[in-house]
Amino acid sequence: MAAFEAFDADYEPSPWEPIAAEVELYERSGGSEPSAVVGDHWIVLWTLGAKSGKVRKTPLVRVADGEGHYAVIGSQGGAPTSPQWVHNLRAKPMARLQDGSEVRDFTVREVSGDEKATWWARAVAVWPDYDDYQAATERSIPLFVLAPAG
Structure with missing residues (x-):
């Protein structure tokens, strides 16, 4: 998968700094220590900068279906704008994800409708504040599903 070599x-x-520190904590502990930002169940999402092409890493709440798929939610705590990683995924719909000590590559697609509702329910089960974040902003919070590459 040549594209993932990026x-x-x-x-x-x-x-x-708080985000950089959380990524460092995750990588140092293999995700075994809780995050001050996203709680006990978390992952690190790798994206490629839409403009720079550099690797960006973001700690996020772990939302998974138990079958190898994940969802990432661009809530930014209900802010009026999406986090930068959302723009990165829209520009380059691929990701690398670290879940514990495992690091894997994924294809990414933004979802809507019933599929988004299903994943949103999974996300709220893990992080109930997502509903509050959506209520706090006029934008529709984006949700992306990650499927194992290859």
């Missing part, structure tokens, strides 16, 4: 490029930590 994830071997330079990693550029988030300019927001």
Whole structure:
């Protein structure tokens, strides 16, 4: 999968120190220590910068279906704008994800309708604040499903 080799490029930590520190904690502990930002059940999403092409890493709530698929929710705590990683996924719909010590590549697609509702329910079961975040913003919070590559 030549396209996924792009994830071997330079990693550029988030300019927001708390996010960079959370990624460092995750990588150091293999995800075994809880996150101050996203709780006990979390993952690290790798995206490629839409403009820079550099690897970006973001700690997110772990939402999975138990069959190898994941969802990532661009809530940004109900802010009026989506997080930067949303733009990255829209520009380059592929991701690498670290769940515990396992790191795998995924294809990515943004979902809507019934599929989004199903994944949203899974997400709220793990992180109930997602409903509050949606209520706090006028934008429709984007939800992406990650499917194992290959």
